[in-house]
Amino acid sequence: NAGVTQTPKFQVLKTGQSMTLQCAQDMNHNSMYWYRQDPGMGLRLIYYSASEGTTDKGEVPNGYNVSRLNKREFSLRLESAAPSQTSVYFCASRGVSSGANVLTFGAGSRLTVL
């Protein structure tokens, strides 16, 4: 099993450009999440989807949109990128795997906005 797969791994944007980060999981998990990781700030929740068809804002949603395309896929879109969105983005899914209800992370997407 691949677990949680994110694309792209790296991206450089200019201010004002748009892009979509893709995430897919093959563990049949109901919940999916997008976090950003910044030095000294830890992991902060951007958006999450508790189940297919629902999405909710997290701690830092401004400047982002999400789509839960189906149970497997949860994308994060930056409509007009800003330098403050330079970060490492992690997708995660949560569900019962091997008997435990835990969060499983993707490898991360490093985004630089110039």
Added chain:
Amino acid sequence: AQRVTQPEKLLSVFKGAPVELKCNYSYSGSPELFWYVQYSRQRLQLLLRHISRESIKGFTADLNKGETSFHLKKPFAQEEDSAMYYCALSSFSGNTPLVFGKGTRLSVIA
């Protein structure tokens, strides 16, 4: 409101010394506490969770509801323990997203 506090940004210890990474939380209901670890150039992975009461890679963590703490401990640090450690919390039912602390970078010096 849910909050996780990791007071140390960086913790440096010598190989073979005991390690304690501190985590305090604030939560009004019944929490589930986790420790996640991120080794260099690797994805975040679960280290342990309080309900499993396991020892993983020599690490243990006990939930102290009176002190609202979930400190991570290891009696003898190894160089391969050097990593970023995150404490996290969610509702016991698993219906709320995990809230993470800001992380502690552990550096084990040979």
